[in-house]
Amino acid sequence: GAVVSQHPSRVICKSGTSVKIECRSLDFQATTMFWYRQFPKQSLMLMATSNEGSKATYEQGVEKDKFLINHASLTLSTLTVTSAHPEDSSFYICSARPRDRWTDTQYFGPGTRLTVL
Amino acid sequence: GQQLNQSPQSMFIQEGEDVSMNCTSSSIFNTWLWYKQDPGEGPVLLIALYKAGELTSNGRLTAQFGITRKDSFLNISASIPSDVGIYFCAGPLGGATNKLIFGTGTLLGVQP
Numbered sequence: 001g002a003v004v005s006q007h008p009s010r011v012i013c014k015s016g017t018s019v020k021i022e023c024r025s026l027d028f029q030a031t032t033m034f035w036y037r038q039f040p041k042q043s044l045m046l047m048a049t050s051n052e053g054s055k056a057t058y059e060q061g062v063e064k065d066k067f068l069i070n071h072a073s074l075t076l077s078t079l080t081v082t083s084a085h086p087e088d089s090s091f092y093i094c095s096a097r098p099r100d101r102w103t104d105t106q107y108f109g110p111g112t113r114l115t116v117l
Numbered sequence: 118g119q120q121l122n123q124s125p126q127s128m129f130i131q132e133g134e135d136v137s138m139n140c141t142s143s144s145i146f147n148t149w150l151w152y153k154q155d156p157g158e159g160p161v162l163l164i165a166l167y168k169a170g171e172l173t174s175n176g177r178l179t180a181q182f183g184i185t186r187k188d189s190f191l192n193i194s195a196s197i198p199s200d201v202g203i204y205f206c207a208g209p210l211g212g213a214t215n216k217l218i219f220g221t222g223t224l225l226g227v228q229p
Contacts, residue, residue, distance in 0.1 A: 043219045043222050104148050104215060105162060107162060111159045
């Protein structure tokens with residue numbers, strides 16, 4: 001149980017285009033999902049917290065107009081990188097916190113490798 | 118702010134050896150989580166600890182929640198090549214945020 005999927009797993013795009021990444025909890029409901037960014041050889045950095053039915057909460061320094069987050073249902077959150085530039089190239093990982101559990105445990109997706117040319 | 122420091126930063130061992138790594142915090146945590154990340158993949162939850170002093174095992178892995186609530190240890194016994202990866206500790210930031218803070222990671226290499 002507690003499986004999280006991400007799509008696509010890898011994407012290459014031209015500078016200036018927008019890219020949408022989907023995060024789904026497959027066998028549980030998640031009122032809260034999280035989006036992380038990870039650079040090579042570094043730890044995970046939280047970008048934003050996505051709450052079902054409300055606006056996302058962004059971490060300091062993360063541009064909300066550049067990284068659009070939508071949490072349309074209890075099993076789906078999307079991250080759209082708008083007008084992508086080469087410096088946005090990174091590994092983006094989502095996680096989900098099960099709705100019916102009292103713990104802080106988060107389950108992670110397999111990640112999306114974004115390369116902006 | 119809160120920080121989680123992991124040590125060692127990296128280690129390279131022979132297959133069959135036991136491994137120990139730890140995670141320390143500047144503040145108290147009520148939950149400790151240990152994740153493993155393979156290259157190009159998302160972190161996978163290994164062990165979750167919820168009580169000070171708790172010792173929990175998952176196969177060859179054993180983790181302990183430190184009595185002071187400011188540290189945690191992860192031990193791997195009889196390492197095998199597939200243990201290779203980065204191990205992260207994590208703990209909740211608290212409050213109503215449900216956010217986790219991650220440690221700096223320990224890179225483990227296992228020589229067959």
